[in-house]
Amino acid sequence: MPTTMSLAVKLHVTSSFHLGNSTKTTSIPSFNAKFRPASISHFNPLISTLYEHRMSNSPKSKSSFVIKSSLIEPDGGALVDLVVPGSLRAAKTAEAESMPKVGLTKIDLEWVHVLSEGWASPLRGFMREDEYLQSLHFNFYRMKDGTIVNMSLPIVLAIDDATKERIGSSSNVGLVAANGDLIGILRSIEIFKHHKEERIARTWGTTAPGLPYAEEVITPAGNWLIGGDLEVLKPIKYDDGLDHYRLSPKQLREEFDRRKADAVFAFQLRNPVHNGHALLMNDTRKRLLEMGFKNPILLLHPLGGFTKADDVPLDVRMQQHSKVLEDGVLDPETTIVSIFPSPMHYAGPTEVQWHAKARINAGANFYIVGRDPAGMGHPTEKRDLYDPDHGKKVLSMAPGLEKLNILPFRVAAYDTEAKKMAFFDPSRTEDFLFISGTKVRMVGFSRI
Secondary structure (H helix, E strand, C coil): CCCCCCECECEEEEEEEEECCEEEEEEECCCCCCCCCCCCCCCCCHHHHHHHHHHHCCHHHCCCCCCCCCCCCCCCCCCCCCECCHHHHHHHHHHHHCCCEEECCHHHHHHHHHHHHCCCCCCCCCCCHHHHHHHHHHCEEECCCCCEEECCCCCCCEECHHHHHHHCCCCCEEEECCCCCEEEEEEEEEEEECCHHHHHHHHHCCCCCCCHHHHHHHCCCCCEEEEEEEEECCCCCCCCCCHHHCCCHHHHHHHHHHCCCCEEEEECCCCCCCHHHHHHHHHHHHHHHHCCCCCEEEEECCECCCCCCCCCCHHHHHHHHHHHHHCCCCCCCCEEECCECCCCCCCHHHHHHHHHHHHHHCCCCEEEECCCCCCCECCCCCCECCCCCHHHHHHHHCCCCCCCEEEECCCEEEECCCCEEEECCHHHHHHEECCCCCEEEECCCCCC
């Protein structure tokens, strides 16, 4: 069998799968990086309108249409930037030193990063109680002008009884990282009760034990939440060799403009790219070109915050993503790889709204969504926690996401007849092997 280098690393896949009453063991070779495009299953109705607009403004019609990548405004109309200007940094730092202090966990710091760069625009800090309740119960909140913006995950900061007591009647607090570094200021604070069971039940639809984010972050957290307007003293950096991948929404929009993108389609991963993903992304670009777009740009946007212990570590994933571009599996001229700094909840249809909303703020006007986005297996039972189709259905209906074009896709699998990845054909079920559930050994890295 051929041993062609596939995606970034060789993927030696051995799968035991069932066809009827028989069991078959198959070794799948590394897959060829050339794909036969197939159509996306269906599009958001908004896209047909975009297509007509593009055709009426094509070069053949000699219209005055100007290519511009910022085809979608950030929520609230302007990106939030909560990083203090360099000229004010010393004065703000001195002011923060005199305030009561609130300690930040590693995951709290990831949320500070998210907020500071405007991923959650128009949110300007950790949520106060009214914002929290709207997010928790409605998956959106209403701005002062009546505009509804999607906000499906509460972005909150928990404190314990001792910290609440130390804050007392102060209206401002300083935020301090675990290593003692002063990170920022939270102003005009509001402290309210942290109802953990309600938060978990509303976010995940269950309070079953074993939910990774709930057990890591919420259950051990304090009994109070503190919200307020955030000021971050300097850009958040991790000094892990990956900071150059962490482009802010502003930087991404500038790069889309530099490349003269006329469409931006975003794809999120929390594990390595495989050939099924590559087939999908290349096919999506082909479909957009057929719709009349001239230079669609892919934002390959792996999640870089908290993930559960059995997910592939970020540094390994980024080495693999880099090799994908180096080997030409995805075109470097039409692909931007960047890290999305958000922590992962694994909250299925609730969380996928957050993932889509954040990409609006980064300038993406198309969002690819597949089977069971942001989902996971049930923590105590052998089944999916969420219906695999509900994520894409929810995205197509979610309040505040109407301006984003949702691109659902069919499942890709290894076609044993064609000996390459292809979109699954239900009329030939026995010919396909699925990567999900297989044993994948990553050659060339120390982590296996």
